[in-house]
Amino acid sequence: MKKRLICLSLIFAMTATQIVPVAAARKDEVQAQKSATQSKLSDAQARVDELQSQKSALMNQISSTQQELVSVMTQVNMLNESIQEKETDIQATQKKLEEAQAERDKQYEDMKKRIQYLYENGNTSWAQALLESNSIADMLSKMETSQKVYDYDREALQKLKDAVQAVQDLEEQLETEKAELESSKQEQEGIQQSLEDQISSLKSSASDYDVQIASAQAQAQQYQQLIEEQNAELQQIQEEEEAAAKAAAEAAKAQNSTDQASESSEEQNTQTAEETEDSNSDAVTVDTSEEKKEEDSSSNTEETVEDDGAADTESGSQENETAEEDTEEETSQPVETPSAPAGDNNTAQEDQSQDNTAAEKPAEDVSYNSSIGEAIVAYAKQFIGNPYVYGGNSLTNGIDCSGFTQQIYAHFGYSLPRTSYAQAYVGKEVSWSESKAGDLIVYPGHVAILTGDGGIVHASNSAPYPKGGIKYTSNALYTSYVTIRRIAE
Structure with a gap:
């Protein structure tokens, strides 16, 4: 019965010692896979950071372009108001021009009638002026008056012509200014359309970045899940190693107990044999003593070997436990994700801010x-x-x-x-x-x-x-x- 127990213990111990190398090999394999997955996770997270940085720069560009678009739209509105004012001025000028032209035409018709009258009745008027005049001075005075009327009509007509021309010039000037405003408006509307197209394109690019970021984040999530699965497998391997080490230790302990019991039984049998054989001859006694010594020596040798085997088993168990603790420490360490140095970003932002300030700040007063x-x-x-x-x-x-x-x-x-x-x-x-x-x-x-x-x-x-x-x-x-x-x- 005792021999059967010893055999079973040995079989169990041998099985446990065979499991440990297999588990260790699988553990190394999973650790290598986990390291590769962590590297992929770091790359995926770095890609996410890069895409988010690019998207942030794109959003800043969209914001800047939108501000420029607002300014252009404001200028277009101002131009529309200026054009409306010019149109109002042109309408008022056209009304003045029509009035001036009507006055000019009326004055011209009146003058023509007076000239026609003087021409048709010229001889009679001169003769009548000579006859009706009391003196030569009176006659010259009447003739001078007629000449003044003629000169006045001519000057008045010229003034009307000049007024009409001035109004026409003003109208042309207003038309020219209106054309310039409309040209500026057309140019600004072209810029506005270009900016709107640019913003639309930038927003489309931003949407593409959203898709890429979502894809990269999903990939990173997959790697994270895979790492969790690998951690779970490593934990399972560790538990199996601990169980195998514990079983080996228990088997060694049982083996040691069995050996001690066997040795005690043999000693009792030997003592009984000695008591029953006291009556034998001295030669037989000597032989029995030698056999006893050989048996004692053999028992001591077996006990020493068994004790050494148990010590080796316990030492191997302790080494496995130390390696497992190192594995747990490595597994528990967080995965560090590379990120852009904050100092570099701050420096770049400060340099850009200084450049913008230098561009926007007006120069100091110079003669x-x-x-x-x-x-x-x-x-x-x-x-x-x-x-x-x-x-x-x-x-x-x-x-x-x-x-x-x-x-x-x-x-x-x-x-x-x-x-x-x-x-x-x-x-x-x-x-x-x-x-x-x-x-x-x-x-x-x-x-x-x-x-x-x-x-x-x-x-x-x-x-x-x-x-x-x-x-x-x-x-x-x-x-x-x-x-x-x-x-x-």
Whole structure:
């Protein structure tokens, strides 16, 4: 019975020792898979961070473009109001013109009748004047009066003609100004449409980023779930190792107890045999003593081997437990996700903020260089008469208002942005009373160069010169302006 128990214990111990190497190999395999999954998770999370950063930059661009769109729409509304005012002025001028023309025609008809009367009755009148006159002085006085009437009619008619011409000139001027406003409005509406298309495209890109971010987040979630499954498997392997180690320890303990019981039984049997054989001969006694010594030596050897095996088993169990504790510590450590250095982002934002501040902050007061301003005006006037082309960039073959000012100032080494909206923020702002020749005046949707005599030189509209094209306009305040910027100092 005891031998059967010993055999079963040995079989169980051998089985447990075979399970441990298999579990250790699987544990190493799962650990390697987990490391690979953690690397993929880190890559997925880094991709999410990158996409979110790109989307954030895109949203900032959308916000900036929307602000520009609001400004352009405001300018379009201002231009619509200015156009309506011009139309009202034109209607009033047309009414004045009709009245002046009617008065001129009436005066002309009256004068014709008087001239006709004098012509038809001229001889009689002269003779009658001679006969009815009391003296030559009286006659000359009457003749002088007739001449004055004639001269008055002629002067009055000329004044009416001049008044009609002045009204006609005013009407043409108002029509020209209206055309310029409509051209500016058309340009701003083109910019507005472009900005709206740009915003639509940016929003579409933002939606694409949302899809990509959602996909990357879903992938990261899958990796996270896989890591949890691998952690669960590692936990199961650890529990199996602990169970195997515990079983091996119990088997070793049972084996040790069995060996001790067997040794005790053999000692009792030996003692009984000695007592029954005391009557035997000395030779037999000597042989029995030697056999006893051999048996004692054999028992001690077996006990030593068994004790060493139990110690080895316990040592292996302790090593397995130490390795499992290390595995638990590694498993419990959180997965670190790489992220962009906060310091670098802050530095980039500070640099960008400083650049924007430097671009928006007006320059300090500097004395105005009149020679440069006059040179700018003189150079700009060289191109008067050349055509206006929306979006054009040729001072000779066609250019629009902002392109004209950009290239004129560039000739003197001053860099301006391409659009009228952006040009409204360069240089130093000055008031109308402080403005000088060479300053940039910004209207709603239009820009021009002040000439210093109350006028402007600018690329006006697509009408043929002198109504359109690059031309000089004597009244810089033909409509309300947004700002005046001093570029050359």
